Amino acid sequence: MQLVSTRNSQYRLEASQAVMRGIAPDGGLFVPDHFPDLGDLSRFTKMSYCETAADVLSMFFSDINGLGDITAKAYAAFDCEETAPVVKTGSGEFMMELWHGPTLAFKDMALSVLPRLMTAVLNAQGGKNVLILVATSGDTGKAALEGFCDVDRTKIVVFYPNDGVSEMQRLQMVTQGGSNTYVAAVNGNFDDTQTGVKEIFTDEKFAEIIGEKGYRFSSANSINFGRLAPQIAYYVWAYADLMRKGEITKGERINFVVPTGNFGNILAAYYAKQMGLPVKKLVCASNRNNVLTDFFRKGDYSLERDFYKTMSPSMDILISSNLERLLFELAVRDDQKVRDMMDGLKSGGAYAVGSDALKSLEEDFYADWCSEEETMQAIRKTFNEKGYLLDTHTAVAMHVYEKYRAVDPDTKTVIVSTASPYKFPAEVLASLGEDITDLDTYMLAEKLCEVSGTQMPCQLVAMRDKPQRFTDVYEKQDMREAVMKTL
Numbered sequence: 127m128q129l130v131s132t133r134n135s136q137y138r139l140e141a142s143q144a145v146m147r148g149i150a151p152d153g154g155l156f157v158p159d160h161f162p163d164l165g166d167l168s169r170f171t172k173m174s175y176c177e178t179a180a181d182v183l184s185m186f187f188s189d190i191n192g193l194g195d196i197t198a199k200a201y202a203a204f205d206c207e208e209t210a211p212v213v214k215t216g217s218g219e220f221m222m223e224l225w226h227g228p229t230l231a232f233k234d235m236a237l238s239v240l241p242r243l244m245t246a247v248l249n250a251q252g253g254k255n256v257l258i259l260v261a262t263s264g265d266t267g268k269a270a271l272e273g274f275c276d277v278d279r280t281k282i283v284v285f286y287p288n289d290g291v292s293e294m295q296r297l298q299m300v301t302q303g304g305s306n307t308y309v310a311a312v313n314g315n316f317d318d319t320q321t322g323v324k325e326i327f328t329d330e331k332f333a334e335i336i337g338e339k340g341y342r343f344s345s346a347n348s349i350n351f352g353r354l355a356p357q358i359a360y361y362v363w364a365y366a367d368l369m370r371k372g373e374i375t376k377g378e379r380i381n382f383v384v385p386t387g388n389f390g391n392i393l394a395a396y397y398a399k400q401m402g403l404p405v406k407k408l409v410c411a412s413n414r415n416n417v418l419t420d421f422f423r424k425g426d427y428s429l430e431r432d433f434y435k436t437m438s439p440s441m442d443i444l445i446s447s448n449l450e451r452l453l454f455e456l457a458v459r460d461d462q463k464v465r466d467m468m469d470g471l472k473s474g475g476a477y478a479v480g481s482d483a484l485k486s487l488e489e490d491f492y493a494d495w496c497s498e499e500e501t502m503q504a505i506r507k508t509f510n511e512k513g514y515l516l517d518t519h520t521a522v523a524m525h526v527y528e529k530y531r532a533v534d535p536d537t538k539t540v541i542v543s544t545a546s547p548y549k550f551p552a553e554v555l556a557s558l559g560e561d562i563t564d565l566d567t568y569m570l571a572e573k574l575c576e577v578s579g580t581q582m583p584c585q586l587v588a589m590r591d592k593p594q595r596f597t598d599v600y601e602k603q604d605m606r607e608a609v610m611k612t613l
Contacts, residue, residue, distance in 0.1 A: 186355050257613075276306060436498060
């Protein structure tokens with residue numbers, strides 16, 4: 127398996143080398159040169175989650191030995207034996223919980239694996255040490271810090287938007303241990319931090335400076351294919367689990383509903399479909415920052431819109447980087463078309479895909495969005511009627527699913543639950559009608575435990591007495607200074 131750049135399909139690397147690089151030199155994203163075939167899905171019903179993940183990864187990383195050991199160690203710290211349990215919440219309705227890892231968010235599913243993939247490549251092939259740069263809208267940062275903490279021959283710098291993450295998310299990052307970690311706030315929104323990181327990656331002069339210090343850049347964001355590939359596995363797992371439980375028959379098509387910001391999570395489901403997973407519709411759920419909803423409905427992508435800070439901050443994104451990988455497929459792998467669209471986005475803040483591509487989008491995707499009030503209603507209604515507690519991102523997915531069910535009431539559907547409600551206790555409590563006046567973060571978590579009858583995650587209990595190590599705040603044009611500080 128080789129990977130090619132979305133902006134120059136002649137630029138090819140082995141999958142393992144592409145992971146170390148992170149992003150192509152031309153700014154393009156690495157994609158598989160072909161989609162492997164999952165084969166007989168029945169075989170996955172006999173596998174554990176770790177075995178499923180190793181099997182899927184082997185289709186892309188045939189040159190990395192010990193993938194079974196890598197996935198076993200990656201998921202050993204999860205608080206659930208199934209790793210990603212699929213819970214039935216209604217007739218034909220299931221919740222796939224991806225938040226049982228160290229940071230209580232779905233990013234753990236991939237970021238527990240990525241550092242081990244990189245270490246395997248370094249051990250086998252050598253090369254310079256790796257400096258990981260991460261832009262986060264809340265969850266990726268902590269998951270990357272946890273995954274790379276004290277990993278040999280690596281350093282990691284995480285940037286997050288100042289006042290743009292929840293207090294629980296911020297505390298998880300700034301209390302991170304490890305001698306190779308650094309966290310910095312950036313005055314701006316997530317798109318500012320993500321753009322800043324991309325600019326650093328494509329700054330050849332700055333890369334030379336870093337190289338002189340013995341490091342090369344890589345990424346733990348979902349622009350790195352090593353982040354994307356492990357996510358494909360949990361869609362395969364969910365389908366196999368429903369087969370194993372007798373909820374579906376082999377070959378029966380199902381839907382997945384995914385709360386979406388940077389588009390990596392739902393793109394992994396799209397890749398799984400290209401590999402042979404029987405998927406009828408991928409439901410793309412957005413919050414008030416609904417640029418993706420407009421794109422899927424009209425085929426136009428425009429940044430000429432207001433940016434909103436919402437109670438689902440990991441989805442407060444206007445520049446969905448992973449969409450470029452989908453554009454590559456919509457353009458029938460025509461890299462010139464992708465370059466033209468990306469140039470249009472950079473120069474004019476917009477691009478369009480054309481009528482044929484829009485028709486293809488409509489076959490695979492359904493998109494809608496959810497207001498703040500509707501998010502709160504979804505949390506309250508789901509808890510009152512089903513006894514199931516949602517976080518603010520999964521609530522967006524639930525509301526959009528309710529809309530989609532009106533046009534497709536019979537297809538069995540898996541809603542992707544991306545975070546523990548304990549990461550957003552104030553918003554969840556307020557949605558349940560509780561008074562949250564004068565309660566700090568941990569008091570809010572304790573009250574949520576009492577009100578919901580659920581147990582506070584041990585991950586939060588362990589964090590309570592940790593000191594806040596990182597307090598630096600940078601302007602977006604000064605992010606290189608933060609990188610240099612780590613060295």
